[in-house]
Amino acid sequence: MPKSDLTERLNVVARSPFELYFEGEATALSATNRIGDFDILPGHADFFSMLEPGEIIVTPTEGEPVKIDTKSGIITVRDNQVLLFVNM
Amino acid sequence: MRRPGVIEKDMTGIGTLKDLTSVFESLASTQVAKVKSKVQMSKQFFDLLWQRYTSLRVDPKRRITERPGVGDNGRKVLVLISAEAGLSGDLDMRMIESMQSEYDPATTDIVVLGSHGASQLSQRGIPYIKFFQLPETDQYIDVSPVIQTVLPYEKITVYYEEYLSLGQQEVRSINLVTHIQQMSEGANEDVMTDNDTIFEPSLDEIADEMEASMMSLALSQTILQSGLAQAASRFNAMTVAEDRAGELLGEYKLEFHRSKRAESDRRLREVLVGIKKKRRERSGT
Numbered sequence: 001m002p003k004s005d006l007t008e009r010l011n012v013v014a015r016s017p018f019e020l021y022f023e024g025e026a027t028a029l030s031a032t033n034r035i036g037d038f039d040i041l042p043g044h045a046d047f048f049s050m051l052e053p054g055e056i057i058v059t060p061t062e063g064e065p066v067k068i069d070t071k072s073g074i075i076t077v078r079d080n081q082v083l084l085f086v087n088m
Numbered sequence: 089m090r091r092p093g094v095i096e097k098d099m100t101g102i103g104t105l106k107d108l109t110s111v112f113e114s115l116a117s118t119q120v121a122k123v124k125s126k127v128q129m130s131k132q133f134f135d136l137l138w139q140r141y142t143s144l145r146v147d148p149k150r151r152i153t154e155r156p157g158v159g160d161n162g163r164k165v166l167v168l169i170s171a172e173a174g175l176s177g178d179l180d181m182r183m184i185e186s187m188q189s190e191y192d193p194a195t196t197d198i199v200v201l202g203s204h205g206a207s208q209l210s211q212r213g214i215p216y217i218k219f220f221q222l223p224e225t226d227q228y229i230d231v232s233p234v235i236q237t238v239l240p241y242e243k244i245t246v247y248y249e250e251y252l253s254l255g256q257q258e259v260r261s262i263n264l265v266t267h268i269q270q271m272s273e274g275a276n277e278d279v280m281t282d283n284d285t286i287f288e289p290s291l292d293e294i295a296d297e298m299e300a301s302m303m304s305l306a307l308s309q310t311i312l313q314s315g316l317a318q319a320a321s322r323f324n325a326m327t328v329a330e331d332r333a334g335e336l337l338g339e340y341k342l343e344f345h346r347s348k349r350a351e352s353d354r355r356l357r358e359v360l361v362g363i364k365k366k367r368r369e370r371s372g373t
Contacts, residue, residue, distance in 0.1 A: 017130045017305060034289050046285040048144075050297050074298065076140050078280065085137050088301040 008042035014084035021068045028059040047077040095344040106333035109326050116323035123316040134305050141298045143280045164243035165197045169314040170205025172222040179249050179321045183259045231307045248310040249317035257317035
């Protein structure tokens with residue numbers, strides 16, 4: 001299994017149709033899907049999942065973690081690009 | 089000619105009306121700016137979502153067209169997105185007139201969003217099968233009840249009002265399904281497959297969820313567009329009303345001054361007649 005490069009960063013865009021919650025670099029992201037809680041770190045495999053209602057926590061490279069309350073959503077991860085579509 | 093006191097009273101009334109329309113005009117202008125930014129955000133969101141959807145190995149045209157629940161009765165549904173209240177000019181009336189060319193009671197049902205459109209339909213004696221209050225556009229638009237109602241129909245046509253500019257709004261109609269399909273044209277995203285991507289819970293469930301979301305988003309966008317057009321139409325109606333009130337105020341001012349002048353002339357005439365009478369009495373004639 002390839003090891004995660006510590007210099008890698010996630011590029012995260014988290015938005016609902018009418019609100020941009022977060023856009024920028026992050027070191028980690030935590031959310032919940034039907035299987036349970038999960039974390040996305042840099043170098044994560046390509047991933048496509050429906051989200052369960054709950055809280056998403058984005059840990060940016062700088063500053064405090066950003067918490068997003070979500071009723072529904074979809075997360076996609078591809079080459080460290082994370083797109084979060086929430087509250088659709 | 090009316091008396092100056094009466095005209096002055098009317099002038100005060102018109103002045104208040106002018107101030108009120110000016111306030112409504114400012115409110116409508118603020119609303120236009122607010123909704124306009126929401127329309128843009130919603131479109132960006134849809135584009136991003138669509139981009140990701142097209143990366144799934146599903147044929148979007150086939151899936152959305154052959155969505156579950158489609159009946160085989162050949163009936164179609166017209167969805168009218170009108171204003172929640174009046175004061176939005178003649179847009180809703182124009183939309184209903186435009187819709188009537190496509191409306192055949194034998195094959196068509198009508199679903200209406202917004203109280204104003206519902207009352208306009210009732211006044212014309214056009215029946216509708218369901219009425220929904222316009223969702224609150226300041227926040228999350230939950231159009232799922234509308235989607236649930238229209239999904240069983242073979243053809244879904246949405247009539248809405250489109251904002252072109254502050255001075256121009258047009259009535260538009262779209263086939264909801266075709267509209268979503270057309271949005272896919274030009275999409276060129278790399279395919280994500282089971283071989284290189286983890287899907288949770290499954291590719292099909294995710295595709296279904298995304299399709300339902302996109303259908304809702306497409307409808308939400310037409311609601312936003314209508315809201316924007318109505319706000320602009322309201323702005324125009326208020327501008328016209330304010331201008332008219334200003335003109336009336338000018339006319340009343342002129343009438344007031346004429347009336348005042350006429351009154352002072354009448355008094356002067358009375359005084360002159362009185363003086364003449366006194367002179368005649370003094371000269372003893």
